[in-house]
Amino acid sequence: MTTLATPRAGQRTPGSTAALAVPAAATLLALMNYTAPMATLTETSHGLAAGGTARIWLMSSISLGLAAALLAIGSLADDHGRRRVFTGGAVALAVSSVVCAVAPTAPVFVAGRIVQGAASAALLATGLGIIAATFGAGPRRARATGIWGAMLGLGIALGPIASAGLTAAGNWRAWYWVAAAGSVALGVAARSLAESRADRPRGLDLPGLATMSLGIAALVAAITWGRVGWTRPGVLALFAAAAVLLAAFTAIEARRREPMLDLGLLRRRAFLLSISGALVTGLAVIGVMSYFATVLTLVLGLSTIASALVLAIWSGLSFVTALQARRMPARLPAGRLLGAGLALSAVGEFAMIGLTPDAHWWRFAPGLALSGAGSGLANAMLARVAVDSVPADRASMGSGANNTARYLGASVGVAVVGAIATGSGDAPSALAHGTNVAMLVSAVVALLGAALAAALATGR
Template identity: 70%
Template structure:
């Protein structure tokens, strides 16, 4: 007995495949690019003649563009077309990658990385929005797991790929590869993605967009500069500016009839959990794990490439766990699985505490494995919560809000980890290495405590998925 498939069914199948494959590929590329400088920082700094302060920005500048743009592009995508913003993001990523590859000095490179962050924000927010619009029920859970898995895989592959390309040529080659990949992504999206947008289009919330983006930018700049001195006048002034702008944003959104971010959504426990959970993941997991490669280099004597391979144990397990999350029992809700993920992250961090300069990298493996499973599970559940906790036509906004919290948390987490780990470190040599490993152990324990607090919140919060949207 033969079965024929109608052209309409075949077209629908191809559209569904594209709606999963292209956002997943974009997320993989964005996260690889996000972590790429971890393995080439020394060569990049030397090639750009970057000083100590500039080196902080070489690593952190992309976070500024990401966090400042995520909510804005997510809201714009819902109203003006998710495919359109996705393609624009890919094109801007290509252009900014060229600027980074050709940069003659640190200022141009850092500017290019900030723009890369904004472009990556468009890919991340619209990509998850496309998935949220294209899939429902069990298929949405599976698709969200695949998207979340790309976060872990991108973190694993970025430093490895950039280091390998640097050995092949120099550190600039990675940015040319990113340019080519971005162009191919834009072409594929134009050809294969269907356009989608909210049925009810809201007007452009320009005051909200400006105050939110500028406020987050001021906050991230203050956090980044704070690593060279938290009481410096410029840092304190930036924190004050951020507070004023973000308070203005909240006031504008509360009074606006059709706001960019409906503050009434924060009365929905699962939306609140999606934001707080993402913030805790950035603060308690991504922050300390991002700094771990530097500790392995400075205190354990590993090369940057070897350190990236060791860290790939964590991010690789995150990838596998996120892919397999859909196989877990259906009676376990996303909030329960998020709680388990954060709990496992905390257990893994505790297991990695107690390093000393003589420790072998194998000492980290059990903790990396456990924390990797926890991170993957949390990533998959946060992706689901981002789209399931908001009205169906605001999936990109939900993704933007969720990821804004994640990257603000990550910036705070890196600053916290560096501050705690380097407290008491002076100069170089055995004493400095001993102080660094001791400080890193304290940072691991503090991060574990924060992850446990997040797990407790996720376990105790009530489920409100049956409640109607906060506003029509």
């Protein structure tokens, strides 16, 4: 258990308003920042004189920092103080946002985005851990985690719109100054949070932390770089390094008395549900939706702001659905609702197949709405399962593991969707055909994820 007492159902915990509002605001900012370059990639690339390979890193570098740091930071927060790590994440996000805002070259910008990813990991993992430590299991936690999950959808909706609007009004760098100011505000607001940590810290697992972080970083880097050639020696070397490091991490954790990640959790169906559900969400939902706004611009000729507004049908419905997920009957297990969310996302993606250069944007509105509703339901349930599937004093670690799977899946999803969509060429008709194939593959994967979630939810 944690040093912050667990409240009874229905009991209001002192400081609970801040314990929900501050992590929710942090998640909103982190996701807005994560998606901001989607709408301004052309302007950013031009401003930094970035070539084809560099453009890939401009978009994907933040995923490297996120995926590599989430689990490690979540575990550190449980042992050394969630508020302390949260505040450190806010400071790091402010500094790295300034670096991005003033970056003279693409490598400097990419470095800033990687640090932004690690800083965002601190906000995401500890924020959900703070919520779990404040709200006991039951309806109040379900409401709180639903609001936290809703911020994922809202951040995805607002990020491209805000960055595109600021770019149109001035310069693409303006968003990063806004992100820096928001991060400073979060750091100040964190002073209102109560500190929470495990009663019995496990100590710093340096070998596990190093091998896991470096292994995940190598894997995400290989996936990102692989988009320009999967058989390049550097890409293959990164995949090999990832395999060795992650195998070493597994061996280290299996032998430690108090590991950073208790491998025994993998025998829990609820933990497997949290990890697999997040992985499928990243792979089959975030991957294809991250690419769709760009496709609307390239194939249909929509402006960047118009494309972001169309995509907001999906992300906006995700936000609304996640907020309302707490109204679902309590007798329905979170695992079954997660499966239903993934199935609904799949139905929406099936409905979006049929892109052609002469199509109208409203042709995709029903599919975007269905997929958005499914994504919102899945996000709310994933947030709940992430903290309910681990011991109470490891809530931030559970959040970190869940989000690691989500953003690792998103990295793979973006790479696979990009490869399929551009496989027949860059002409609008060829890109439209490739996108339809990618949408079909994503829908099938989402359906398989829904079936897996249902099996894990009902099995023993």
